[in-house]
Amino acid sequence: MEDKRKLVHSRIVEKATNEALQRRGVTIEDIAEIVFEMQLPYNADLSMDYCIESVESVLKKRELQHAILVGIELDELAEQGKLSAPLQQIVQSDEGLFGVDETIALGAVYTYGSIAVTTFGHLDKNKIGIINELDTKKGRGTHTFLDDLVASVAASAASRIAHKSRDLAEAEADNQQIISDESEIAKKEAEKIITDESEIKDEPKS
Amino acid sequence: MEDKRKLVHSRIVEKATNEALQRRGVTIEDIAEIVFEMQLPYNADLSMDYCIESVESVLKKRELQHAILVGIELDELAEQGKLSAPLQQIVQSDEGLFGVDETIALGAVYTYGSIAVTTFGHLDKNKIGIINELDTKKGRGTHTFLDDLVASVAASAASRIAHKSRDLAEAEADNQQIISDESEIAKKEAEKIITDESEIKDEPKS
Amino acid sequence: MEDKRKLVHSRIVEKATNEALQRRGVTIEDIAEIVFEMQLPYNADLSMDYCIESVESVLKKRELQHAILVGIELDELAEQGKLSAPLQQIVQSDEGLFGVDETIALGAVYTYGSIAVTTFGHLDKNKIGIINELDTKKGRGTHTFLDDLVASVAASAASRIAHKSRDLAEAEADNQQIISDESEIAKKEAEKIITDESEIKDEPKS
Amino acid sequence: MEDKRKLVHSRIVEKATNEALQRRGVTIEDIAEIVFEMQLPYNADLSMDYCIESVESVLKKRELQHAILVGIELDELAEQGKLSAPLQQIVQSDEGLFGVDETIALGAVYTYGSIAVTTFGHLDKNKIGIINELDTKKGRGTHTFLDDLVASVAASAASRIAHKSRDLAEAEADNQQIISDESEIAKKEAEKIITDESEIKDEPKS
Known part of the structure; x- marks a missing residue:
């Protein structure tokens, strides 16, 4: 036992997880292509290789694998x-x-x-x-869950790229100082104090 | 075909749905007892009958049934x-x-x-x-999903009671006026106008 | 005090809630138009009046109002x-x-x-x-939260229509019996028992 | 402009973010103590230092900071x-x-x-x-959002420790082989092939 x-x-x-995707006809490249299409508008230098790496990376996460x-x-x-009624009919259709399906993918x-x-x-x-192509209602086979799962992997990989791009932009900006830095914040806070003073000052009513 | x-x-x-719960040893009363324990601190007049009705009501929802x-x-x-490896081992343990399991229940x-x-x-x-009692790690049988689903039904029924209690309190208050009503809001808005006047300072007083 | x-x-x-939407330039009709566009493909008989009613109905929910x-x-x-730095800059841009913004709307x-x-x-x-039109990045004013909130109201109203349409279809089907009913389920279960028998029966190996 | x-x-x-927490009277240690209490039952060797590090780590995440x-x-x-009515009253009470508050923290x-x-x-x-201590209904000041946010930081840090502990256990097991490994899976799959044979019956064609 x-x-x-x-x-x-x-x-x-x-x-x-990787074998299951393969068995159901979904490659890393298929998913990376969706990621590429989603992120290209925000990132002109985006490469397919980078999208593939991002898909591979999110597929290492337990939550997605499960x-x-x-x-x-x-x-x-x-x-x-092999599902019992009425679940068999609901999933099959x-x-x-x-x-x-959406809940698990979400x-x-x-x-x-x-x-x-x-x-x-x-x-x-x-x-x-x-x-x-996976849409159960169009094609052969049952992919009620798989289409949502692929959307989930692609969305995760796209979001990962968006966050990483920002980190990269900041690292670059740290050299060029095009992004507002501490000195600006200090200046702003100084201005705020001045602005607030007029509110705080309680003027004589007489 | x-x-x-x-x-x-x-x-x-x-x-x-009802048959599946019954088959797995969960009665409406079992769930209602949890609801009762959760809501009693907020509602001294709570009855088991009302909790049972609330459980039955949330069990009519498609999202919960699915x-x-x-x-x-x-x-x-x-x-x-009958699950394939390694999912069989993961769910079984x-x-x-x-x-x-938590995701579906959530x-x-x-x-x-x-x-x-x-x-x-x-x-x-x-x-x-x-x-x-359903905890897979303690008892016999596999209830990896069921314990979370029961928590989901109980939480939904408890929340439904909390919202309905408030609606009821408001209906009662409409007669007794213990809750702030339009006239109070009007008064408050009047006060706000006065407070704001120093900022607005627009109108001639004469 | x-x-x-x-x-x-x-x-x-x-x-x-209604006053706030109005003050920010969003009418019930604006939202209903989105609902109409989203649900028309699934419901050829859909009217704007029905979409308006659905928007009004979801706007009565506490979660959405808050x-x-x-x-x-x-x-x-x-x-x-009036927000403090750096939140002021983040929301403003x-x-x-x-x-x-997405989290609250979700x-x-x-x-x-x-x-x-x-x-x-x-x-x-x-x-x-x-x-x-509300997109902060395009227009005047700050609508960082409002565009997501309008999407939230529209999505809720569209989903409400989808669920109600199904209920209606079922009510009609109850008269015409085009949807599988209990007798079919019974038949199916009978078939399942027969199918399962061949599995259960442990055939002689000789 | x-x-x-x-x-x-x-x-x-x-x-x-760190300044805001400090200003509102919440230290990293306060949060780490909750994490410690939550994770100790699963991890007898847990140290406060490790909990503090985990809290600091999750506080670096954009979603939590925002x-x-x-x-x-x-x-x-x-x-x-300074909030407008009726939000002022709702948040204050x-x-x-x-x-x-729960939605943002969630x-x-x-x-x-x-x-x-x-x-x-x-x-x-x-x-x-x-x-x-932060509970608005008990103490002084308004902490309607803060108590949920602290719960959010603590829950995130606790979950991070749970995931990391598992990774560590696996790394150790890789040496001692107390966790089922590929050879076992291979054995299992071999068994599965045998079980399935009666179904597949794919015999050599020669």
Whole structure:
């Protein structure tokens, strides 16, 4: 009998996640292409290599790995007709008001902040790239969870790039001082004190 | 062959949800007892009947029904050893860092506002009543998802009571005027105008 | 001195919410137009009147009212230069990585389920109708919070229509029986038992 | 006139965040004590120094910094009576059904996964340590947002320790092999192949 408490090594979880995506026909490049399309408007120098690296990086996160494993398991069980009624029918038909797929994908996306959440919503509605091809209602097979999970990975990777770009811009600015620095803040606070004085001063009523 | 687009009637989804809870040993009363314990400090007149009614009411919501059906399906599949590796081991052992159970339960709880979210967190940590009995790590069977789902239903029902109590208090206050009403606001706004006058200083007094 | 514990009547909160939207140049009709555009593809019979009613209905919810009051307050304080540094500069410039505006708006949208969340993300990215006009980076005034709040109200009202449409479709189906009902489920379960039997039966190996 | 697009350097945002906490009477140690209490049951070797480091680390995150700056600003404005009616009264009295404080704090906590969310809910309800002292309803001053923000920082730091402890345990296990590794997975997969054979029946063609 198996030991209930034995932990699964994260290396195994990561490997299983990558294999599951591959088995369902989704490559790192497919996802990186969505990231590229999402971030290009904000970053003219963006390369596909950088997007690939960002996708690989977010796929190392536990929350995303667990979400992917659960979602693909449910898709595959539905495809094989192995879920019990009425869940089988709901997942198989990718019902519009069934929201557990979005919920699981959202749970993973939160880790990358509110930009990731809005990007996810955008991808979920507009079904860019591989997300569109996976749409259960269009194609073959059941991908009720997978399309949302791919949107989740892409949104996370895009948000990661947005945050890193900002960090980079700041590092550069530290040399060139084009971003407001402490001396400016000090100046501003001085101005604020002056502005506030007129409010504070209680003028004689007479 | 089955029609992919055929919708499942919500009556069937509701019935399946109630049957699934029953099959897993959770009664409406079990959940209502948690609600009662959570809300009693804020509401001395609270009755168990009212808590039962509130639990029954939140169980009519699609988001909660779908969450329960998915979660119990995964628990039962894990119990039967039918999930694929390594998900089987992760769910079966209710791993501390596996968060999809909380994510699915949280998704359902959001519908009842931020109070429901914090109540859910409290129940998830403190495992009151039936939630404690369901703890996979303690008892027999796999209830990795179910304990969180019960916390979700209880938190939703408790939040629903909190909101309804307030509505009731306001309705009563409308007769007795113990809560600030329009006339007070008018008075307050009048005061504000006076306070602001020194800034505005616009009108001739004569 | 004011009583700390005195509650503000929800009627006053509702009135203040509507006045705040009006003061900032957003009408119920502006929001209803977004709802109409979002839901028309799923509902050919949709009328503007129904969208207006849905917007009015979600605006009665406490979570949305509180979010709107806080967000507009912060926009107005920023416009008047009354926030302290560096928050003043962050809100005034509607910084891309500032996410509290999305967070507050999302908090209100959760009440309407995961469809509302994805719709919100879509609106936030694609800035349809009045949301585009409010964009701080384009126009005059500070609307860092307001554009997200309007997206939140629109997404909530659209999700409300989606759920109600389904309820209506089911009510109609109850007469015409085009949706699978209990007898079908029973039939399906019977089939499942037969299917399962072959698995259970342990065939002789010889 | 100020340039609308000028970005505030993250160093300034970080400094302002730390100053704001200090100004409102919350030290890193106060928060670390909550973290210590939360994580000790899972980690007997836990030191206060490690908790302090974890709090300092999460306070470097943009999402948390922005949340803290907005929340403390609203608390201070309410304390000074500078919010407009009825928000002034709602924030000042820390109304039970006002949820924007929890929403803002939750938005920051999501970055640390679902464990952080449930820990936040627990802290929000049970008001441990400094969170209790800050309770607006008990003490002097307005801390409607601050108590939730401190819970958010503590929950994030606790979740960060939980994830890091697991990483460490795995690193150790890599030497001692007490956690199931690839060879076990391989064995399991071999078993699975045998079980599945009757289904696959893919025999050599020769």
